[in-house]
Amino acid sequence: MAESLALTTExxxxxxxNQSGLDVDECPVVTAIDVIGGKWKVIILxxxxxxxxxxxxxxxxIPHISQKTLTTQLRxxxxxxxxxxxxxxxVPPRVEYTATPLAExxxxxxxxxxxxxxxxxxAHQS
Amino acid sequence: MAESLALTTExxxxxxxNQSGLDVDECPVVTAIDVIGGKWKVIILxxxxxxxxxxxxxxxxIPHISQKTLTTQLRxxxxxxxxxxxxxxxVPPRVEYTATPLAExxxxxxxxxxxxxxxxxxAHQS
DNA sequence: CGGAATCCGTTAAGATACTG
DNA sequence: CAGTATCTTAACGGATTCCG
Numbered sequence: 343m344a345e346s347l348a349l350t351t352e353x354x355x356x357x358x359x360n361q362s363g364l365d366v367d368e369c370p371v372v373t374a375i376d377v378i379g380g381k382w383k384v385i386i387l388x389x390x391x392x393x394x395x396x397x398x399x400x401x402x403x404i405p406h407i408s409q410k411t412l413t414t415q416l417r418x419x420x421x422x423x424x425x426x427x428x429x430x431x432x433v434p435p436r437v438e439y440t441a442t443p444l445a446e447x448x449x450x451x452x453x454x455x456x457x458x459x460x461x462x463x464x465a466h467q468s
Numbered sequence: 469m470a471e472s473l474a475l476t477t478e479x480x481x482x483x484x485x486n487q488s489g490l491d492v493d494e495c496p497v498v499t500a501i502d503v504i505g506g507k508w509k510v511i512i513l514x515x516x517x518x519x520x521x522x523x524x525x526x527x528x529x530i531p532h533i534s535q536k537t538l539t540t541q542l543r544x545x546x547x548x549x550x551x552x553x554x555x556x557x558x559v560p561p562r563v564e565y566t567a568t569p570l571a572e573x574x575x576x577x578x579x580x581x582x583x584x585x586x587x588x589x590x591a592h593q594s
Numbered sequence: 595c596g597g598a599a600t601c602c603g604t605t606a607a608g609a610t611a612c613t614g
Numbered sequence: 615c616a617g618t619a620t621c622t623t624a625a626c627g628g629a630t631t632c633c634g
Contacts, residue, residue, distance in 0.1 A: 397598090414626085462503060463497075507606090561614085
């Protein structure tokens with residue numbers, strides 16, 4: 343079972359592969375959560391969608407995050423090659439963050455999340 | 469502003485509403501992350517997809533989670549009405565967890581996450 | 595001045611042992 | 615079996631300091 347788990351077939355995740363005895367670590371969902379499972383990462387990437395933003399702009403768009411955490415999460419995203427960080431040697435300093443093509447492929451995830459968020463609100467009759 | 473933000477239009481999330489001056493808290497993505505943003509919640513729900521599982525079965529399927537965390541996350545999911553918890557008054561005890569219809573609506577999110585996880589692996593040439 | 599590093603307190607999560 | 619109790623470790627928030 344599970345031939346080369348990478349690119350040949352994409353059926354792996356559709357069904358109940360976990361019940362087939364496979365370790366969950368083999369599942370791409372676990373990989374995805376590992377990378378974007380941080381509390382703020384999806385929101386950061388959502389704000390970075392189609393946008394290049396400075397650190398301060400991101401901070402303004404995500405008011406509830408602390409500077410420190412924003413820095414940490416951005417560094418982590420950078421390490422995973424989901425955001426590109428460009429530093430301008432200027433005064434005042436300027437650092438711009440851009441989503442990489444890999445991050446842009448998250449589009450469907452963001453859309454699905456968005457739709458579900460609405461369904462959730464509806465179900466909880468807000 | 470934002471007529472009933474629930475079911476009328478679903479365009480809200482497609483574009484750049486954050487740049488429109490809206491607080492991010494208005495965005496359903498933030499709602500979704502609030503609910504399923506826990507480190508393990510998506511993975512739990514993924515394993516619960518189309519399946520009713522006992523506590524121990526879930527634990528086996530998600531080896532890296534601790535009992536305590538699994539309990540906590542399940543309780544949180546239960547409070548948000550994403551899983552139903554059924555206790556059988558037997559010896560030995562038996563507790564079954566089932567995804568609610570609301571959780572089942574996460575299907576597209578899980579699918580998108582799964583696909584992206586594969587793309588991510590591929591990009592990092594694993 | 596903007597961005598980030600540091601110190602510290604609080605909360606979430608991990609490991610292990612133990613109980614109904 | 616399905617948790618709870620306890621302790622330890624890692625993640626996040628706040629404030630201050632630093633540096634270009």
